[in-house]
Amino acid sequence: MVDPIVIFIIALATAFLLGLLERLSKSLTTYLFYTALLVMTAISGEWLFRIIMGGSGEMVYTAGFKPPFSINLFMGRMESFLTFFINLVGFFAALFLYRKFYTHKY
Numbered sequence: 001m002v003d004p005i006v007i008f009i010i011a012l013a014t015a016f017l018l019g020l021l022e023r024l025s026k027s028l029t030t031y032l033f034y035t036a037l038l039v040m041t042a043i044s045g046e047w048l049f050r051i052i053m054g055g056s057g058e059m060v061y062t063a064g065f066k067p068p069f070s071i072n073l074f075m076g077r078m079e080s081f082l083t084f085f086i087n088l089v090g091f092f093a094a095l096f097l098y099r100k101f102y103t104h105k106y
Helices: 005-021 026-052 077-096 098-103
Strands: 058-061 072-075
Touching (some): 005 026, 026 077, 072 077, 077 098
Antiparallel strands (some): 058 072
């Protein structure tokens, strides 16, 4: 299983790279944007599927330490449903706005 923290890492890395790569190629940044949304949705869907099929939630500690030196994230049934739903709606909204994304700056 992929850690849920990877969803945040992908989102932050993509936001950073979109600013750098926009001057090189508009189609490259569009492809990167949609790929990142699809991967984040897939990770959320994998967690939702695993938990629905009888898995248990998991606590993820950032920075390899336990609180109070890090932030702990819990991915349970409700959290996996919400992250999947939010990412799915974001992906479909981005597909709907494809023409505007491609013609205007991000």
